[in-house]
Amino acid sequence: MDKKQRRELIAKRVAKELKDGDVVNLGIGMPTMVADFIPEDVEVILQSENGFVNLGPAPEPGQEDPDIVNAGAAPVTIKPGGAFFDSAESFAIIRGGHVAATVLGALEVDEKGNLANWMIPGKMVPGMGGAMDLVTGAKRCIVAMEHTAKGGAHKILKECTLPLTGRGVVDLIVTEMGVIEVTDKGLVLKEIGPGFTVEDVQNATGAELIIDENLKEMEV
Amino acid sequence: MDKKQRRELIAKRVAKELKDGDVVNLGIGMPTMVADFIPEDVEVILQSENGFVNLGPAPEPGQEDPDIVNAGAAPVTIKPGGAFFDSAESFAIIRGGHVAATVLGALEVDEKGNLANWMIPGKMVPGMGGAMDLVTGAKRCIVAMEHTAKGGAHKILKECTLPLTGRGVVDLIVTEMGVIEVTDKGLVLKEIGPGFTVEDVQNATGAELIIDENLKEMEV
Amino acid sequence: MDKEKSLKDALEKVNDGMTVMIGGFLGVGTPEAIVDGLVEKGVKDLTVIANDTAFPDKGIGKLIIKKQIKKLIASHIGTNPETGRQMNEGETEVELVPQGTLAESIRAGGAGLGGFLTPVGIGTIVEQGKKKLEVNGKEYLLELPLKADVALLKAKKADRAGNLIYSKSARNFNPMMATAADFVIAEVDEIVEIGEIDPDAVMTPGIYVDMIVRGDK
């Protein structure tokens, strides 16, 4: 798989986690791609933390409205039935548990469900934006990322080393190598990515994996 | 003076305290009458705590809108330039210091500026409604009331005996007998009502009055 | 997804012993058809969170008269003498809360806040049993969030996705209550198709609203 294929695989698998009627916030980057793979018969309401629900796809070129952008400032649309609101209301929705799921990338995630994705001290400090609110407030937090960093460095760890975005917040990790659930007992490998062995996944992971007794091929 | 004249005198005098551009909340009852005596050249914006600004006078009979009422459920109007909002916003306005003055009646008020106007234990417990928020949040709290209760019982006291609406909140007391400012040193009689002597006012007051060196006739 | 249901469907969601928020200010902005339905259904032992108990023949006042409320959390009961009588005789538990604190507590419940600091009530009996904190030399009460099993709202207009528009001073407590209950039902005068409400004009986003029913109008 090349990078594009890996990312599509991950986005497709995450899309299957979303249920009809769910209010979902997708992070910028790969998580945004998830929207492209939601089945026709599943109505997911996308929330954009800069202030609206029913986020739609990018407009046709020339049809951009400078006042309708996503949380990454890219031009988007609003679908019928949507609503705009201010930032206090937007985060009342997020913090108040009115978002069924948030999908975010990660720099590191660990077996306690801790998540680090907002800064690398001394190097990259973009700020947490709405990420801390989202991982704390959303009912379900799904990490969507490539399994390892450049050079194969582990991103799924026994314990995060970078400053946390949230403590014990992650529910599910979806990578090109598999689907991992965060449980009280540790990380449970539920599904395995196409072409990988359990050994491959364990070797690419910095924490011990519990292999689910019903381990399946990744459903995409 | 009969009761009606006393109440008009008080309302007229309170009206002179309101300045052009002030946002003002008038309590139900005599305070509401203040609106009738605001000079033409002074624009006061009345706030209604059930959710709007630019409260206007009662509508002509037959023109009532059931969805435009004041905080006492009486039909009113909204003047051009007004705005409706929800109760959280309404009390954000009040608590946040965006109301220049509130005018309320009192059961008791004392020399520390304490105010009691929301319950008589075992007898009348209507609830505080928005009164506690108003006396705490408004920049200025003006008590408008007849100087004594039925039978001449004191209402202006050394110390309130009834459960308080607010501690140290009252700035000014306006009665038919005079205008009294609440200061760090105590109650200062600034103006005296028509036909009364200083002795009359002191006898009708349950706290010691400091007589202002520039004591004047009540301006109405 | 069409959220319009019948009044009967709505009434099935409210059962004995539940905590129910009901919108309105002295009956203005209260879902009268739903309240009438609750009276008829005879649901009892309710904990009701509302600004007031309106009048004996209007709004929440009708639930008081029928003694369907076990506990009331409100800011004002003076316009319905029966509420005061039931309180004084120990028939109904009444917790009186400053109006702004009530509005903010409901908002906090919906917004996932653990509480807020307000200067309102300092030096009064509202302090009783509450934590006091000093911030920058000023004393505040820590007030806690309120939540409910069901919220019953009144709006002027809804689309089928549940986006709501309120009318004038009938807005009052409805928008906060829409955020703070497990199940949210709005009684509305008018239902329009999805897309007919300008997204900038929406006062309560449909994501908060589970069911809409037509009022009598």
Next chain:
Amino acid sequence: MDKEKSLKDALEKVNDGMTVMIGGFLGVGTPEAIVDGLVEKGVKDLTVIANDTAFPDKGIGKLIIKKQIKKLIASHIGTNPETGRQMNEGETEVELVPQGTLAESIRAGGAGLGGFLTPVGIGTIVEQGKKKLEVNGKEYLLELPLKADVALLKAKKADRAGNLIYSKSARNFNPMMATAADFVIAEVDEIVEIGEIDPDAVMTPGIYVDMIVRGDK
């Protein structure tokens, strides 16, 4: 009372060393004409409270490039690399705040609250120096209100009384900032007469707004 004034009048209200709130999300909903005026005026040592610093050539980013900001309180600076550079080299003090906490802190400042309890930031460096409280077995951070000397807003439309209507996702932080500053200036695309805005459609009541100026559009 007509609140329309010139851009020059507006700029006179913003001076060296002030704390200024500026609306917008990555430049969308930021008063660009006022920001350009501040750049031209060369006002300095500002404490700016805003969601982000947009881009080097847009919105608040321009004030960063010109080094007019002494301290920044924001949730995100990643789209303007110069902000990060100034922070890392100690040229500009940057306080990063979770976006929802920032919005709520500004709201609390305007609403007269002494603070609020949020679960956001628990277990992270956001905890540092903050009081923690447990409510019903859950841990919360006590976050404090934010206020400013001046708030600079962008709205689509105003009437001469200062009632504001925002456009789509350009609303963002503007409504809260309108409530939390001693002096509030809104840059708007269109000014209409008093009475031309439906009181139910007002997003920021004019009582919060001291001055309106026309933007470039």
